Amino acid sequence: MLRPGSKGSEGAAVDEPRKLKIGIIGCGVGILHLQGFAENPRADVVAIAGLDQDRCHDLAKQFNVPRIYREYQELIADPDVEAVTVAVPNILHVPVALAALEAGKHVMVEKPLAPTAEEGQRIIDAAREANRVLGVVFNRRGRQDVQLVKREVERGALGEVYHARAFWMRRSGIPGLGTWFTSKGMAGGGPLIDLGIHVLDLALWVLGNPVARRVSAATYAELGPQGRGQWQGGRFKIVPGETYEVEDFATAFIRFDGGLTLQLDASWAAYTGHGDDFGLALLGDNGGAEIHARDYAQTGTLRFFGEIDGVPTVTEPRLLERHGHGEVFRGFIESVLDGTPMSPSGEEGLDRVRLIQAIYRSAELGREVEVEAPDSPAAATEGGSSA
Ligand SMILES: NC(=O)c1ccc[n+]([C@@H]2O[C@H](COP(=O)([O-])OP(=O)(O)OC[C@H]3O[C@@H](n4cnc5c(N)ncnc54)[C@H](O)[C@@H]3O)[C@@H](O)[C@H]2O)c1
Structure with a gap:
């Protein structure tokens, strides 16, 4: 498993934590993603994407997000983004998660993992293939x-x-x-x-x-x-x-x-x-x-x-x-940077x-x-x- 955190952060101040560079796709419940990451010193939200550009611009301004994209493919193509959260209509969870995993990003998908178990299984398989962390946003666990x-x-x-x-x-x-x-x-x-x-x-x-x-x-x-x-x-x-x-x-x-x-x-x-x-x-x-x-x-x-x-x-x-x-994203960041087990995991998302x-x-x-x-x-x- 590639752990971006394990390489250390050359040039960074000694007590500055290694930050995970995150892109958020979706500007509806995406606001809760921004709030959740805002309380985490190891999170750096570098981009946000959504078709409703007005909403995305408002959020970017409010949370100091430097880059705003429209289509999810544009955000996924951003090489600076290491991990992606998926907050788009359920039917899009599958193509967005698959594209992000294929591009080597770690992925946290809003519930439900997918509209059907067959599609959910494809996401699980892709995460295994890409050797990336996959989690599902069951935020009530927090x-x-x-x-x-x-x-x-x-x-x-x-x-x-x-x-x-x-x-x-x-x-x-x-x-x-x-x-x-x-x-x-x-x-x-x-x-x-x-x-x-x-x-x-x-x-x-x-x-x-x-x-x-x-x-x-x-x-x-x-x-x-x-x-x-x-x-x-x-x-x-x-x-x-x-x-x-x-x-x-x-x-x-x-x-x-x-x-x-x-x-x-x-x-x-x-x-x-x-x-x-x-x-x-x-x-x-x-x-x-x-x-x-x-x-x-x-x-x-x-x-x-x-x-x-x-x-x-x-x-x-x-x-x-x-x-x-904030609670489930803390676990996601720890999973990516420290290698701790991911919970809620993709498999749990599929089971539900x-x-x-x-x-x-x-x-x-x-x-x-x-x-x-x-x-x-x-x-x-x-x-x-x-x-
Ligand atoms: N965990 C929770 O508490 C919680 C709460 C609400 C919604 N959700 C989940 O979050 C997801 C989104 O729900 P919502 O209420 O935010 O919906 P919404 O319709 O308010 O927002 C969807 C967002 O996706 C964007 N989008 C659509 N197509 C896109 C594309 N091709 N490229 C980029 N962005 C695109 C839209 O522009 C919009 O910003 C759903 O899966 C829902 O189940 C979870």
């Missing part, structure tokens, strides 16, 4: 509540976890009726692949990447096709006349090796008391844990359940706020897409389906692979 739950699971505090519930429910949050988000071809799906994949990843990551075997699921498109459920506040535009091709609610029941089960729900729009809430609940035979983040709250979101001498207990840790993108695909397949067929057996289970590579 939350302190999530990390505490993972630690408690790992040290056995909950005992054997036998059931989990993960959800991301929006009351009225379709991100742009008629945009790429609501096109099956461009996004690969609706709230399940957009939001559900975040909490699916959280559940599987804290539980040590159990292997899924069977899925029973249903999807619904009830509000979107009526033109209801658009994101409030005008953040996302509506493209009139375009059809609504994806689900607006998905529900799935997943069975894993060893008897673990997971209930997963995701909505962009539904008549529910939720605003824009996500969460994770774990039931163990020695304790439980619940994360409930209302409207992206980062504090006051976690409770552990146990007992003392037969008396039920509730523990509510005092939490700190963190920048999720494979499961999402099985959920859609089950919903389409109206029955339980087998989850395709992975060639290399994410379980075997958790935190142990750079590709």
Whole structure:
């Protein structure tokens, strides 16, 4: 593995850290990428690209980015760029990641890794071939509540976890009726692949990447096709006349090796008391844990359940706020410069897409389906692979 950091930085001041030169492709959620890198002394964002040049110029000015490109190919051709983050519509994750890897860049792709597992596998193969670090932006892993739950699971505090519930429910949050988000071809799906994949990843990551075997699921498109459920506040535009091709609610029941089960729900729009809430609940035979983040709250979101001498207990840790993108990008930079294992890895990204695909397949067929057996289970590579 080529490690740009391992060669040292000739001529640099002794205490100046070796910086990774990064290019960001996409100026929407790209702002969170810039914020995340801004807090890292080892990151140097040297270029940004996007078709919406006004937005890109604003961001470049705000974050002092020296070079602005339009098409992703232009940024990838910049020899100064060592690593690329991919924040473009889902359908473009594949060509952009493949082009970047082929050009010898290390790559961090926004979730989902790809719209389908077959395409995701191509990215994994390309990263292996190019011997470059590949990561997926599951930024919610950076939350302190999530990390505490993972630690408690790992040290056995909950005992054997036998059931989990993960959800991301929006009351009225379709991100742009008629945009790429609501096109099956461009996004690969609706709230399940957009939001559900975040909490699916959280559940599987804290539980040590159990292997899924069977899925029973249903999807619904009830509000979107009526033109209801658009994101409030005008953040996302509506493209009139375009059809609504994806689900607006998905529900799935997943069975894993060893008897673990997971209930997963995701909505962009539904008549529910939720605003824009996500969460994770774990039931163990020695304790439980619940994360409930209302409207992206980062504090006051976690409770552990146990007992003392037969008396039920509730523990509510005092939490700190963190920048999720900053957290996962720190791991990416360390992986590239120091050779530490990449987490969230490309394989984990592929595992989640494979499961999402099985959920859609089950919903389409109206029955339980087998989850395709992975060639290399994410379980075997958790935190142990750079590709
Ligand atoms: N991790 C998170 O919290 C999070 C949040 C929002 C979105 N996302 C993901 O980020 C990705 C982008 O979502 P978004 O909300 O920013 O979408 P968006 O539509 O707001 O922005 C997409 C960006 O891609 C650019 N783009 C499109 N084609 C391009 C090309 N050929 N060359 C260069 N740039 C091109 C557009 O100009 C735009 O700047 C999606 O995969 C989405 O799932 C992740």
